[in-house]
Amino acid sequence: MSEWVTAFAPASIGNVAVGFDMLGLALEGAGDRVQARRTDGDGVTIAEVRGLDGEVHPYLSTDPKANTASIAAQALWDAQGGTRGVELKVHKGVPLQSGMGSSAASAVAAVVATNALLDEPLGPAQLLAYGLIGEQFASGGLHADNVAPSLFGGLVLCPQVLLPDVVRVPVPDGVSAVLVHPDLQVNTAHARKALAGGYSMSDWLAQQGLLAGFLVACAEGDVDLIGKTLKDVVIEPQRKASVPCFDAVKGAALKSGALGCSLSGSGPSLFALCSESRARNVASAMEQACRSQGIACESWVSTLSAPGARVEADG
């Protein structure tokens, strides 16, 4: 059997308030690692899934048909004519159902590690489709707003209408992302079903205008305009009720100078964008507000240009 190859894929902030299903931001400092090696077996198998504490993961299955990592890796392996088997070890660094792109990080790390085992590895742009297959298993939909930033890093525009193309969005200097993860779980697939249909034209035009303004603000480095546009007027009002500390945490973020604050993906995590110099304060204020509601939490502070997934040396 061959040597283990290790790949890391970062967590990510889906939607980024303005871009439901089409905008995502890689998060520095949190992510999943997947190790892969060739075996003499048949197809992709999972040797183990471990959590942050190094223990066997209490919830995730090693059944290769029931894990995003193996499903994504198998799709790549089949499509690229990989022979014999691949064995994976999945090390979860991203909390499950946290709104931090946990399933995407596993799928992307598995694809990147497995890709390195191929005789002729694909480039990152070609890997997106396989990451999405894993993500689709987890969330039930074809949306790339976690897979794409986890794979490519930074802020990525990835509307379904443009797939497989995705667009890296320029980001301004001096702006950070803060993510606070309250110790609650929200199931993405359920959260998606809970969204009411029949949006009015004016709702959509408002949200579309905010997204448009936000993207130009990022491209132009207009921090004031980021503050005016980083708002979700369509999805957040429907979803925030599932996160009991939402109003307190968002209020604390804005009060401590954040440019904007909303749910990360379908929550329960919240993210804020703010000036780099305020990021630690914003994170503390958000954590404190969360704990004041009796909910434990942890936080991350990230650049807006966090690197995407990569093979690590000496896996």
Add this chain to the structure above:
Amino acid sequence: MSEWVTAFAPASIGNVAVGFDMLGLALEGAGDRVQARRTDGDGVTIAEVRGLDGEVHPYLSTDPKANTASIAAQALWDAQGGTRGVELKVHKGVPLQSGMGSSAASAVAAVVATNALLDEPLGPAQLLAYGLIGEQFASGGLHADNVAPSLFGGLVLCPQVLLPDVVRVPVPDGVSAVLVHPDLQVNTAHARKALAGGYSMSDWLAQQGLLAGFLVACAEGDVDLIGKTLKDVVIEPQRKASVPCFDAVKGAALKSGALGCSLSGSGPSLFALCSESRARNVASAMEQACRSQGIACESWVSTLSAPGARVEADG
């Protein structure tokens, strides 16, 4: 009575295919002129409205309560404490109900000329609101996608949710706009009412993704991505039936190398974006296709950074 002041305001392309009600592009070479002078009378009056041929305009009224130019000018004059009267002469250079922002050009030119008569003229950003009052009279809605580009020039993002802020969008070098005006009329207010409601979430997400991609493409100068994103999948399918030559003219534009082609505003004009070097060919092909359907037309070729409204010397 004081000297006449003359202001010019360009025609404009509303929606720009991707940004219904929120994106507009100034068009070089076509526009309205409004002359204004102080009088000893009371309020804003209209001395005359003339067409391109220099003759008295056959349709537009000199009743100050029924003309976008005087309505916009009166709103500015009242708000800024102008005393006595203002007399306007309106010279229409933009065809009526053409989808070229005719009413916006008149309103903006009137506001800019009247502003120059004030003891303390306002800056352009402060004039937007008064132009919109004129436009609202004509189209029945508060949308700035003709007024804003006519006033500020270039490509302007102006969603209602951000008003009175508007955002100038960077444009790539080497790309031109072509506009062909078939000799047909479409009433904007009627065209708006004809839009069906109840858009699906997936329709809106597709259109939103195209808008988002287009804006990043413009900001980054990514001409290929402009070609992939310059599409209207929501409004154009509903409106194109009112322009019998639509398919022929759009087909000719794309066949001759345009990056994309759609209705300008609610039509009947069509616009295309294309490389500067192809612009004359694209314009010819579109004109020819229109005439082959038995419909007379004229065309314009414009930079994407056409200047906005301005006072002209020696008015």
